[in-house]
Amino acid sequence: MGLFKSESVVYKPVNEVNLGPDSSEFYLQANVKAPRMTGILVKIFTWFLESRIFGGLLLYILKGNNLIHKLITNAELEEPPLYVPLHHFEDHKEKEVKCLDSALTPPEKIHLAIDCLPTSSETAHNGTRPSFCRWTIMDYSRAYSSGDITPNLVAERFIAAVDESSKPSLQMGFFINYTAEDILRQAHESTLRHQRDTHLVHVVFEGEPISVLDGVLVAIKDEIDCLPYPTTGGTKWLHDQRPCTDDACCVKRLRLCGAILVGKTNMHELGAGTSGINPHYGAARNPYDTNRIAGGSSSGSAAVVSAGLCPVALGVDGGGSVRMPAALCGVVGLKPTFNRVPHSGVLPLNWTVGMVGILADTVEDALITYAAISGEIPSHQPSSVHTKINLPLLPLTKSISDIRLAKYGKWFDDCSDEVRTCCSHALSKLQHHYGWKTVDVTIPEIEVMRLAHYITIASECYTSLDSFRDKHLAESGWDVRVGLNIYGAFSSMEYIKAQKIRNRQLQFHNKIFAEADVIVSPTTGVTAYPIQDDAQKTGELDYVNGAALIRYSISGNFLGLPAVTVPVGYDKMGLPIGLQFIGRPWAEATLLHLAFAMQAICLTEYRKPVIFYDLLRKD
Template identity: 45%
Template sequence: MGGTSHFEYTPVEEVSTSENSEAKYRYVIVKAPVLAGIPLRCFVWMLENGITSSFLKPRLLRDNLITRFFSTAKYKEPPMYIAQYPEEFAKLDHVESRFIQVPHSTPPAERVKAALTSLPSVKLHRQDSFRYWTIRDYADAYRNGSVTPTKVAQRFLIAVKESDERNPSMNFFINYDEKDILRQAEESTARYQKGEPLSVLDGVPVAVKDEIDCLPYPTTGLNQSLFSMVRMLCSVPWCLTFVVILSVSDFLGDFAGGSKWLHQVRKTKDDAACIKRLRECGAILVGKTNMHELGMGTTSINPHYGAPRNPYGPDRMSGGSSGGSAAIVASGLIPAALGVDGGGSVRMPAGLCGIVGMKATFGRTSNSGVIPLNWTIGMLGSLTATVEDALIMYAAVLGHLPGDRIVSIPPPPTFPVSLDLPKVEVSKLVGELKIARYSEWFNDSDESVKDGCHRALELLEQAYGNKIIEVTVPEIEEMRLAHFITMGSECYASMGADYENVGIGLAGADVRVGFAIYKAFSNMDFVAAQRMRYRQMHFFMDIFRRADVIVTPVTGCTAPPVTTKLMRFQIAGNFLGLPAISLPVGYDQYGMPIGLQIMGPPWAEATVLQLAAAVEGLCSPMKKRPEVLFDILT
């Protein structure tokens, strides 16, 4: 090692997160031309060939600062292998009167009932400005007999076929079973006829991202955005800079969910934990939504099932990798869907499609029955038309299992006290929340996005008097790279053996590039990334001692550009396991949605939901109808 210089991190206790911190924001400018066809195949061959990969992979790691910041860097801090939180944060949402505590043992339907006390009364008609039908709209229609779950299911199936016949096709689903959907609907209709619905979710259509186990369907997608991570790693200022965007049909023969081999190594034998909980509430599971092939991208372009189109612009992308779930909710076909968020895969498509995307604190919901690729950063999430539906879905699916073996045991969940309180009380509850903003980070987005998100905060300040606290988040770029190393290492540890034995000769080019690069990470890289997780947890917890939430845009741009702007603001929520929600706050000059992200401290889902509901109320008058909209309720 003689003569080798090492980057040495300042001890974390000496790094300030205040507005006047000496830590500098690192602007990342990525230039990424496209490789396809023969050039892409050549690049895959070079990565997989022992001779060429021996000099190519080190060059990639060095040019992307992996070597400098992780392989040879010096840290004082220990590694944090899984998100762990100071005990003080387990009490934040439990010491104030604005929250309703729910015991861990409460059944899903009872939790949903408790959540309903947090919501204002609902009326079954549209306002002057556009709004989506909500879960409670469906329940109210079923109770008053204006429609039945069976009728809704029939309309749903007709609308899905219409969406497929559009030009271009909307491509919402990978798989759905008409008979199974109608069976569930008839059972729900019978319960309503007896006056015995299981919950407000009874008879409500809910879709499921393809990577979540849900009988009778096979689970065929993979977790997270390998493709986008590969893209970021390979965004280097030399001739091999690239983005792997390619229809890889010529690499594949028979396939399942975009892969030719995954179904051979993993069978669906039972419902995921979240699916079992939704069934207990009576929800109608309507099938598996489209996603980026094997979850490998931020666009959800799937060469076998087509791209799920953005209802606000069918020529625009819906985001990834939960793009099908986001697009179908934004189209009005259903009020809610499930996704999985390991690098923004729920919040990103929600932001691009003008709906609400929420992930809870790591450990708050069970990942049992979700393909286990990213054990410490991937989380179940929901995509809904409104914040109130996000609360209902959260109430239905939350809860860990004894076998989950999480380190940070969650405190009992909480819901906001009724949002239907007198205005003066709501103003006090919302207005006392302190909001942290790192302006250099916040403003690193397109002009329309930056202006739209600033406008939402100004409305909040004017209506409720919230205090905006300027802060600094040090080492954001290092966190992004650490998240990438963690995701890649966990992915290869989980799937590498099956990939090498079965998948390598059958996988698409982007998958092969991803696995080839993931194999290049060393144990030192992985441990250093977990030391960076320790540092970032320290920085964020320090900020949360002064503020209740941190706000950013959801994405740095609106649909459809496929750039690192799409993932710029979402990594912290996954790497540190923080609760986060995205919600629409406006539109750009082309009518494409702009999203605002609210991140809270650990276990503070109630705080995040409460503030999100307030922002939603202020921005709802500007809500626009999507270009593609279905109405199956009336």
């Protein structure tokens, strides 16, 4: 009978909840009660879940055991619902920034972003050269300008590398779709623009690079429209129901800068998981250990950057889906403020929590790409909203000396011992080097927020597929079929209560940001875990590891806050660990400042992945 108790909670008014370090608020760990299942077990579970006789009862039990009934369904909340995390623009008076005019073209924005970059001698605070570093956008640009190499040759090496990575001996699963002919066409045009002997160049190319991104390889998650490729969302059928007829806005902006768009990266099917194991296109494997996950759902985008195939890739972050794989693969991941980057041309799988994000080899490359793709579409922007774009001037100067880092100790420490030790050590080094202070805080009801976010993203995904979901359900992976059945189990009342919790959590976070500039945490609770053979054909249900991976990502999506992850070390197996900074709305410049400061401290300790391709090598 315990399974069917109608337990509930009555939430205190926000102004009565203590957010200070001495708060007596009880930290509730993720109450995930679901065994890991793959292969025949996940098929049997799916059959029961889709059964008219057993399905409803099983879903009711699952929701009760995972505290959804107690914390959401039967909860009493006084706050009105907040359906979309749109933030009024507030000038936070960020220091050491360059403000962009929203009317500038993407190449003009990139030109101003270059002025914000440090010199090579300023990259690491101690002036030493790191033992390993990936080639950056500026490395490619300088190599092209000097004539040391051409975009044509880089493209040829890229195609050969991807072909090699796809062989049975590796099966890295980087891409769902890429076309050598289209890549070489773009590379040829870029090579002509880089030619110094301009009288040999056809007038359409003008004989001049468009920007530093001209000829730089950029990969696109297969959730974002990019011609000439279909947008599958990691499925075998969605592209037939929603043909791709144009580039997404963010892709158009990169194309305007001369970037070579090299194809559509692998992803967890429909973004409905955290592992990146896709039964249709193969598991996207981690370049640091090919037997381990790359993370999801922007798994391929993180892996190609980690492996040196591209300095930058785009992903979509609806529940940590950019930051999580970035951390697991040892690269930088930036999720901007909700609505900072136009979402036109992105699969509408989750309207109020998803955001185009950037995966990059360095903070500097994330900054350049952010400058290129950010900003409203003028014709679509309400006249009452105006957001200016600040870019951080790197490196940091002494004028940025009073950063306050909010840390919720119980939450920060709710991770593996190695993640906790590594992130705590990195934070200590950051404080010691720059003199920044930590503010001890309590973030109440974190587990409640996780459940509310899950109800929100699940309901929106289920609804977005409504017109063709049932027709194609049998074509989906077994893990996604389970997910979609659970997604459809939430009621309108539960969705609305989740939005009340969104309002409540935004008030909590606003109070914290009144006392601190950013919130700091690990990016994931665990490092990349092994890919089991039995998961590759069916997908897997591993909600325990999934909850650990997503633990620190929720507020960025549910509340529309900007967040960035930066590599800070490795576990005993040599697997990367990331540290995350969560910021105020529209304060991406502050986050990039902090990420750059953290990167500068850790840069000399970065390690080369097992799978790495040097596309600028001198043969």
